[in-house]
Amino acid sequence: DADVTQTPRNRITKTGKRIMLECSQTKGHDRMYWYRQDPGLGLRLIYYSFDVKDINKGEISDGYSVSRQAQAKFSLSLESAIPNQTALYFCATSDLPAGDRVGDTQYFGPGTRLTVL
Amino acid sequence: ILNVEQSPQSLHVQEGDSTNFTCSFPSSNFYALHWYRWETAKSPEALFVMTLNGDEKKKGRISATLNTKEGYSYLYIKGSQPEDSATYLCASNTGNQFYFGTGTSLTVIP
16 A cells, blocks of 8 residues: 555546645654646645644645644645646655654655646 | 756656756755656655765665755766656755755656
8 A cells, every 4th residue: 555645636626616635644754745746847835744733834835725634644725726726736744854864755645636627 | 935956857868878967956055955756657756865065875876966065966877777767856955845846857768
């Protein structure tokens, strides 16, 4: 079984609909992230969470919200989807620095391809 | 927002050729530099993480170097094979956030 899973894998929705993308991990990592990838652009950070009580905005958080339900679960919501939120969305987890381990190596889920019509 | 740049954007090489690409990043607020390999229809997978100026890492035929003073990292592939075809991403980690480049797309022609 995959360590980082995302549901759904593909979703087509209409403008104005509320959408939730879910991410679960079995790696036991405290840190979780949501990114979006658009053609010609690098992965851009939407939100990140360093533990259940810690939620932080990333580079492009407008139009998105998140919920960290448990150490293993981190959900991304689009309250009112718009076409320019059409993208490939990745969830990732990372471990903490410890000893010689730098930490923060990202382990990515398989991605969710979202299309907003 | 950090500007992380990768060059070239794409590259085609013959099987057996060696190749390299560049990642440039701001040297201020630097914590670590990461390289990822991203195959089509899969998730990015970590290759290397480097923190110290002069760091060199190697995994099989792939190696990377880091210069934090001038803000660049090189990724080298020796004797490219078709299975090396992928997009190679670098990311600068400031300790709180990751800033990814747009990647170098490598195609190895058999």
